[in-house]
Amino acid sequence: MRLREIKELVAGTSDSAFAVDGAGSVAAWNKAAEALFGLTAESVIGQPCGRVLQGTDECGEVCSADCTVQQQVRKHHPVGNFDMQAMTANGRLWCNVSVLIADEAGSTLPYSIHIVRPIDVRKRLELAMRDFIVSGTKLEADQATALLASTRAPSQGTELTDRETEVLRLLSKGSTTARIAVELHISRTTVNNHVQHILRKLGAHTRLEAIRRAEHAGLI
Numbered sequence: 001m002r003l004r005e006i007k008e009l010v011a012g013t014s015d016s017a018f019a020v021d022g023a024g025s026v027a028a029w030n031k032a033a034e035a036l037f038g039l040t041a042e043s044v045i046g047q048p049c050g051r052v053l054q055g056t057d058e059c060g061e062v063c064s065a066d067c068t069v070q071q072q073v074r075k076h077h078p079v080g081n082f083d084m085q086a087m088t089a090n091g092r093l094w095c096n097v098s099v100l101i102a103d104e105a106g107s108t109l110p111y112s113i114h115i116v117r118p119i120d121v122r123k124r125l126e127l128a129m130r131d132f133i134v135s136g137t138k139l140e141a142d143q144a145t146a147l148l149a150s151t152r153a154p155s156q157g158t159e160l161t162d163r164e165t166e167v168l169r170l171l172s173k174g175s176t177t178a179r180i181a182v183e184l185h186i187s188r189t190t191v192n193n194h195v196q197h198i199l200r201k202l203g204a205h206t207r208l209e210a211i212r213r214a215e216h217a218g219l220i
Helices: 003-011 031-037 049-053 068-074 120-136 141-148 162-172 177-184 188-202 207-216
Strands: 016-020 026-029 082-088 091-102 111-118
Touching: 003 016, 003 026, 003 111, 016 031, 031 082, 031 111, 049 082, 068 091, 068 111, 068 188, 091 120, 162 177, 162 188, 162 207, 177 188, 188 207
Parallel strands: none
Antiparallel strands: 016 026, 016 111, 082 091, 091 111
């Protein structure tokens, strides 16, 4: 597709929609998006997508320099729809996001078209029900979320290597770097390198955040 065609596709979508280029900047923004977010196309075109949306989910910040959605799009991996809380004209609201991948003629990196639908009431009811289940049963919050959620996390399509998954599982059990190194017969430096790759792939800042994101996305 040509960029003009991508813009026309976004403009012709009745739901809030926008396109993001391979560098993560907004390339198209339709009228419904202007109404939902309270921002004109002129003010957001060329701006980093994450700076505009300021997205978060139950595990923390979603929009970052290591956006998990952008990582998947660049590899042409389909992205499952997901829920996140975004900054809108009416404050922070839960929205469901669908992502389409579009190759633009002459560009080495694909564009991604995001379709955003507000689901604030539904999501808040879902979270309230989760908390109710956790308080009345022995289920952990992530287990209750898995039972109730109609969609998973943005990091659901993150591809971890077998060794990275192994390291992450050990981290989730409370293992230290030294203990993981001994158990897997690798150096501490190698363990730390795996951890850094895991953090980047999951868009996490700490080991605990990476564990929470992986559990929420069903990766471990």
